[in-house]
Amino acid sequence: MASLFNWLRGFRGTxxxxxxxxxxxxxxxxxxxxxxxxxxxxxFWKVKRSSHTPELLCEHAELLLGMGDWFGAVSxxxxxxxxxxxxxxxxxxxxxxxxxxxxxxxxx
Numbered sequence: 001m002a003s004l005f006n007w008l009r010g011f012r013g014t015x016x017x018x019x020x021x022x023x024x025x026x027x028x029x030x031x032x033x034x035x036x037x038x039x040x041x042x043x044f045w046k047v048k049r050s051s052h053t054p055e056l057l058c059e060h061a062e063l064l065l066g067m068g069d070w071f072g073a074v075s076x077x078x079x080x081x082x083x084x085x086x087x088x089x090x091x092x093x094x095x096x097x098x099x100x101x102x103x104x105x106x107x108x
Contacts, residue, residue, distance in 0.1 A: 020048075021047050021048045021050075021051035022051075024043045024044075024046055024047050025043075025044075025047055025051070025056065027043055028040045028041075028043035028044045028047075028060075029059075031043065032063055037063055037066065037067050038067070040063060041060065041063055041064060041067065041069075041072075044056075044059075044060040044063065045060075052079065052083070053083070054080040054081075054083045054084040054087045054089075054090065055080075055089075057076045057077070057079050057080035057083070057090070058076070058077065058080050058087065058089035058090050058093065060076045061073045061074075061076035061077040061080065061089075061090065061093045062089070062093060064076060065093055065096060065097065070097045070100060070101065073093050073096075073097055074093070074094060074097050076093075077089075077090040077091075077093040077094045077097075078090075078094075081094075
């Protein structure tokens with residue numbers, strides 16, 4: 001019965017869901033520090049939208065960029081700029097993807 005209440009709390013935005021997001025973020029950062037980027041990214045994707053900050057979104061965008069997932073990187077940077085339109089990290093990620101795409105198109 002307790003697990004049902006914990007599950008329901010997740011829909012109400014109580015501290016239980018914030019705590020689980022904090023745990024996911026901490027685990028994702030630890031995995032990224034170990035170079036386990038795919039696993040880290042999987043955890044970043046699972047963080048609840050209500051816990052998104054520009055910093056967190058940019059952190060994930062930079063990880064995705066390093067993994068070669070340009071679409072994912074741009075989408076996370078775009079979300080960061082929706083929260084903070086002047087975010088320099090998000091702008092840098094978007095600019096880097098444009099530069100990489102231009103390099104790719106010149107190769108063709």
